[in-house]
Amino acid sequence: MIDETLIEAARVSKAWPFQEAMKLVKRYPNGKPGGAPVLFETGYGPSGLPHIGTFQEVLRTTLVRRAYEIVSGGAPTRLVAFSDDMDGLRKVPDNVPNHALLAANLGKPLTRIPDPFNAGFESFAHHNNARLRSFLDQFGFDYEFVSASDQYNSGAFDDALRNVLTHFHSIMDIMLPTLREERRRTYSPVLPVSPDSGVVLQVPVEVIDPAAGIIRFEDEDGTVVEQSALGGMSKLQWKVDWAMRWFALGVDYEMCGKDLTDSVTQSGRIVKVLGGQRPEGLIYELFLDEKGEKISKSKGNGLTIEEWLTYGTEESLGFYIYREPKSAKSLHIGVIPKAVDEYWQFRAKIPEQPLEQRLGNPAWHLLRTNGYHGGDGDTLPVTFGLLLNLVGVLGTHATHEQVWTYLGNYIAELDPRHHPALEALVDRALAYNRDFVAPTLVRRAPEPNEAKALMALDAMLAEAPDDTPAEELQTAIYEIGKDETYAFESLRDWFRALYETLLGSSQGPRMGSFIALYGVANTRQLIAEALAR
Known part of the structure; x- marks a missing residue:
């Protein structure tokens, strides 16, 4: 049972997961009809391997899911990780083996292409889907996996497909004005699978019998074919497919990147034609590289999740992803140390914060993504x-x-x-x-005034016991920096001199803490080396 005080505070919280969750409360003031679970969805294209974008979308959606469970007083929820593995392979990915094998199967649904990794999987998509599930399981996400191919091939989508065929011309009226003239001539909401080659065709389609699912089209060799669109013999064009999925599965919430803004608009119009309702959702900004350029898998200018976890922690990655989803952020190696320390700073604050501040604390949300409720106030002994x-x-x-x-x-x-x-x-x-x-790292030689200040620091340390507290050391360092004898314009200049001459960096820690950690004698040796330069 969720405490009423928590529910009331969460409903007025400014934290973005709660604000997103309140959209669903307004959608279903009395809960979803029949007590059905509110359905959250994330999408994945298995023509490539799971990556940091996959992680951020599942994490952010989970944050909203957990927030909704609070503001709704414990209403049931589901999270579906949907794999669009019925899609035809359009190009050979750079980061997979056996390019010739994939090139020979271009255009076919991903679940009907042999596994280029030769890892014993039924298809290319089955291999990548297994990687996705392992990837999500690694982080403990609570989700249900759904395959587009399974839904199409089993007939689970057949009723929704009939609905699309029934409203074929209305959907065309929505889509055609958004396309270039050349694209209009071949566009169809329905993409038939060639009975000859097995390729997903981009050809005009005529609907013969919507109820029976019969369509007519011209195959690759010019033959006019009349066949069913049901049971895996066709798939839908992207924006129509997204709308059909929302309708067929009853999706209530799905977020996406800014690059899909137009898709959200058109798919929202299409799902309404089908008799459904567009899900609630957040359109988030995309990550940028160190130069401020959009991250591209083909350019390789991004940061992989493996790289982040080599140099930072899962919690720090979650913290970085949590912050300001509607603002573009640089994603590169240099942001990791700050993210690690800021996560722990926020985590340490939780026990002392009043409830309204706690609900805005990123660490509080991240600790609850997978049902964890303990250790809120844990701290690190050092940063x-x-x-x-x-x-x-x-x-x-x-x-x-x-x-x-x-x-x-x-x-x-x-x-x-x-x-x-x-x-x-x-x-x-x-x-x-x-x-x-x-x-x-380049440790520079000190300027004359800096050298005198370092000598004063060394003299102070010569008198300091090894167990001198960090705060006492910090105070003494401050006093040297403030002494007009050494002509520092500000304390900042003194600390920069310490960082650059002793540590080889333009930024650094509280020097009192560093000396207490590294040791008085060792620090005096650093000073001696700096003065020798």
Whole structure:
């Protein structure tokens, strides 16, 4: 039973998952008729492998699903991950083997093309669908998998197809004005499957008998064919297919990227013609690369989910995806460390926040995606940024055990078994430093005034016990920076000098925390090396 106070607070929350969920409350003020579950859907095109865009769409939809379960007081829900595997293969993907095999089967439904990976699957689509399901299972998503081919071939879509044939001309009236003249001449809402070649044909179609599902068209060799459109002998054009799916499955919510805005408009009009209702949904902005350009699988300018999880965590990826879905965001290696630390900052705040702030906390939502309700206030003993700075000064040959030794000097009775999240981050910090930080580190020589300030810092550290608290060290560093003797225009200039001369970076951690972690004697050695330059 969901607490009434939580329901009331969630219904007025400004957090976007709750605002999206309230669209469904307005759609069904008394719940879906007959007590049926509200159906959430995500779509996947299995001509390629699952990627970070697949993850973000399932995650964001799940966030709305969980939010709806709260604002509705516990109404039942379902999430369908739909694979459009009846689609004809239009081009050979770059990132799969056996290009010749795929080229020989261009145009055929993806479930009727042999598996180019030779991995024992029935078809190319069956292989990629298995990858999708494994991918979603890896992250613990609660979903039901639905295959377009299964729906078409089994006849599950037959009634909806008859409905499309019955309203064929009305659908043409919607679609034709949106097409170029050349495309209009061959456009058909229904794409027949050639009885000869098995290719999904892009040819004009004449509806002979809507109730029986009979259509007429010209095959690739010019032969006029009259056959059924039912039972997997045809599929629908994309925007019509999307509308038919909404109608046939009873989809209530589906989000999509900005590039499908026009599809949402036309499919929404078509589903209304079919007698259905367009789902609620969010149109989200697309990710950009480091240069601000749209990410393209063919260009390879994006960031894969495997790369993110090599250098960051699943939670940090979820956090980055949660934030501001209607704003374009850069997706590149450089955003990972900040995302890791910000996730933990938000997670640590949860227990102290009043309810309305908690409901706007990204970490609170992410912890609930897969039914997890514990550990809301967990914290990390050190930040990921501080870990990266430690690994940076230890060098590319630093080991996991060596890092834990330093952490043990900084945090009393630290046991990796009691800090699994930190344990995972140590390996990621080592990898991130090795691949991205170490190759760019350049420790510059200090300017004369900076050298004098470093000497003052060294003198202070010479008198400091090894167990001097981080805050005490930080205060002493502040005092040196504020001393007019060293002529820093601002404290920022002093800290930049510390970062650039000692750490080799223009940005860095709280130096008091770093010194407490790295050790007083080791820090004095860094200062000596800087002064020697």
